[in-house]
Amino acid sequence: MKSSETKIHMGDCLDILKEYPDNYFSLIITSPPYADSRTKTYGGIKPDEYVQWFLPRAKEMFRVLKKDGTFILNIKEKAVNGERHTYVLELIIALRKQGWLWTEEFVWHKKNCFPGKWPNRFRDAWERCLQFNKNKKFSMYQDAVMVPIGDWAKTRLKKLSNTDRKRDESKVGSGFGKNISNWLNREMAYPTNVLHFATECFNRKHSAVFPKALPEWFIKLFTKEHDWILDPFAGSGTTNEISQLMNRNSVGIDILKENYELVKSRTAQYQRRICEEQKQYETN
Amino acid sequence: MKSSETKIHMGDCLDILKEYPDNYFSLIITSPPYADSRTKTYGGIKPDEYVQWFLPRAKEMFRVLKKDGTFILNIKEKAVNGERHTYVLELIIALRKQGWLWTEEFVWHKKNCFPGKWPNRFRDAWERCLQFNKNKKFSMYQDAVMVPIGDWAKTRLKKLSNTDRKRDESKVGSGFGKNISNWLNREMAYPTNVLHFATECFNRKHSAVFPKALPEWFIKLFTKEHDWILDPFAGSGTTNEISQLMNRNSVGIDILKENYELVKSRTAQYQRRICEEQKQYETN
DNA sequence: GTTCCGCATGAATCGATAG
DNA sequence: ACTATCGATTCATGCGGAA
16 A cells, blocks of 8 residues: 655745646645634735635646646635625636636535524524536546435335336426336435535634545545645645545645644654554554 | 415516515515526526526515515526536625625525436535625514424424324414424524425425425514515415415515416415414304 | 325436437 | 537435325
C-alpha cells in the first residue's frame, strides 16, 4: 500500500496556488471564511465585498482543477439587518461568468444544530454545498455512496404482482414507467441531493466547520485513491485529515499561522499512525 | 364560531388582484408554475423569461399584502444542459429591488422525491420555500408550530391509534390536537428552517403540488384565525382547502378553468361539511 | 375496528434521434 | 448548429381494499 501525501501551506491561496500547475486537482472542497466572520482571517470580508474578494481566488482554483474535476463550495449566507444577504447568489452568478458550470446544489441538513430561538426566525439547520464543474462531463463514482434501500422494498419485492413483472406505463401520460422486477435482490439505492450529517461540536478550541462525514462523502463521490484534493481554506484541516485516512493526496492552505500549525500537527499525527498501522500489518 | 370565507377566481392574478385593496392579506403562499412546466398554464414560461414574467405579478402581491404580512414562495430551478438554471437566484435579487425583504429560505425536504438515476446527478429531494416580507417587523406565531422532541415522543406517537389521530386532525386540522399535545407539551421545541414532508400521491384524479402539511405549517406560523390568505396560483387548491379547515379566510386564483372548477368544488364541499358539523355541534 | 398489503403516482433528467 | 420529441431510468408514499 502506497502511503498518501499531504502538503500544508501557510498563506493566501491566491498566492500559494500559483506554485501549482494547471489541471492538477481532482477535487476542490472547502468551507471558506463566511463574510464578516473570522475577522482575523483576510481582514474580515464585508458581505458587499465578498464576491470581489472571492473571484480572483476562484480563478486560480479553476486553473488548477482537472478538466473532469469538481469544486464543492460549502457556504451559507448570514442574516444582515434581518435579511438573508444575497452575496452567495451573486457569487454563483459571477462564478458562472468566470466559466464555471453550476452543476448542482446539495443541501447539508445539520441534524443537531445548537438550540436557540430568535424573535423572527428559527434555527438555521442547513447549508449549501454548491457543486461547480469545468465541463458537463466529470468524474463521479456514484456507486461509492449508495445507501440501503427503504424498508418498503422488503415487503414490496417479496411477491411481484402482474403489473410489477412488466413495464407499467403511468396512466396520466407523465412519461413515467417502471419495471419493478428489475429491482429484485436490490439492497442499495442511490442517495439524493439532501445530506443528513450531524455537526460535531466536541471540539472546544476550534469551532468545527464541517463534520468529517461531509468531506468524506464528497471525496468518495468525486475521487479515487491517490487523486489530489485541495482545500484552499483549510481551517482546522478536516479535509486533509480525511483525505489521508482515505488514501488520497491532499493540499491544505490557510492564512492563519494558528490554523497552519494545527493542520500540520493533525496530519503529521495521522501520517505517523498510518506508518505504525502499516508496520503492525506487515509484522502480522 | 364564525365560519370562514373562501373566494375563488378564474383568471391571471395580475388582473384579478387589481380588484383587491392595499394591505389586505396577512399571508401570500403559493407555488407558481415552474419554468417550462405546466405548458397549459401561462403557456409554459421559458427559464430566461421567468423573472420578467413574475415581476409584475409580484408587484401586485406586494400591494395587497399587509405591512406585517408574509409572502412564501415555493419554487425550485430545473436542470438545463446539465446545469442548474439561475432564474430563481435572479428572481430573489429582482424581488429585493422591487422592495421585498428576503427574510429567510426554508428547505422543504421531499422525503419521497421523484426517482431516477443519471450519470451526473442524484435525485432532487428538496425545494426552496422563500420567505419575503415588506418590513423587518412582521407577525409570526412561533409557538403554533412547536414540535415534539426526543425519540420517546416519536415512538409513543406512532403507537397512537388511527382513530385518535384522525379525530384529532379533523378537529384542528393540524396534526396534533389538544388531548395529545397536552401530554406532549413539556417536551416541545421550536422547529428549524428545514421541513420534512412527503409529497402526497393520490391514487386518482388530481394531485397537489405540495402536501397539505406544507401550507398548513406556514399558515399556523404566520396567521391567526380569520386572517386573509392568498394563493395567486391556486392549482388544485390545497392552500384554500387548508385555510378553510383552519378557519382562515382565503382567496384562490387560477388561470385554468379546469383548476378553477376543481378548487370551487373542493372548497364548497368543505364549506358544506363545516356547516353540518356546526349544526350538529349546536344541537348537542 | 385494526392491521396488512397491493399498487398507482410523481414540478425529473439525460441521451439519442429526428426535423 | 440548434430545437423538439421520445425512451429509459428509478424510490417511497398514502390510499383503499382485503384479511
